[in-house]
Amino acid sequence: MVRASVLFLICMLCPALAIAQDTTPPSPITTLEVTTGKSTMVVAWQNTGDDGTTGNAELYEVRRSSSSITDRESADLVASGSAGSTGSWTCTDYSSLSCSSPFYVTVFLRDEAGNWSSLGTVLYRPTQGCNTSEEVICFNLLRTPRGASERTSKAEPTELIWPSA
Numbered sequence: 001m002v003r004a005s006v007l008f009l010i011c012m013l014c015p016a017l018a019i020a021q022d023t024t025p026p027s028p029i030t031t032l033e034v035t036t037g038k039s040t041m042v043v044a045w046q047n048t049g050d051d052g053t054t055g056n057a058e059l060y061e062v063r064r065s066s067s068s069i070t071d072r073e074s075a076d077l078v079a080s081g082s083a084g085s086t087g088s089w090t091c092t093d094y095s096s097l098s099c100s101s102p103f104y105v106t107v108f109l110r111d112e113a114g115n116w117s118s119l120g121t122v123l124y125r126p127t128q129g130c131n132t133s134e135e136v137i138c139f140n141l142l143r144t145p146r147g148a149s150e151r152t153s154k155a156e157p158t159e160l161i162w163p164s165a
């Protein structure tokens with residue numbers, strides 16, 4: 001009985017055990033926004049949480065594939081980073097893509113216990129034509145509530161693109 005009590009107290013102080021008991025993954029990302037330029041893409045999403053939409057997830061992964069995406073392993077890892085707080089928008093941009101090339105893209109979130117969100121929205125987008133100079137970047141995230149992106153040309157910014165709802 002004494003031994004059981006000691007073990008119980010040790011476990012009360014053992015955060016790893018608390019993490020191991022977390023079996024609830026982040027909710028899938030269903031707010032994905034993707035815009036493209038000639039060789040660039042902007043990927044933006046609203047973060048879910050650690051458990052569904054509660055708490056904060058730990059990590060995001062952007063994954064991309066030339067063929068249909070059915071799960072994490074079926075697409076190439078483009079980038080990963082710290083997940084934003086639940087409800088916040090994260091915007092990431094990428095360059096060096098091939099022009100006029102369609103692809104599928106999606107985002108997964110992982111909690112600190114290693115639970116991955118299931119497949120959410122997958123978008124199919126082409127990069128812009130090879131004869132254009134239009135590119136896209138994440139724009140002004142701190143001053144807008146959405147993952148707005150700016151479509152630019154070599155000469156000057158031309159048009160502010162707000163991802164559709």
Ligand SMILES: [Ca+2]
Nearest residue numbers: 024050051111
């Ligand atoms: Ca969780």
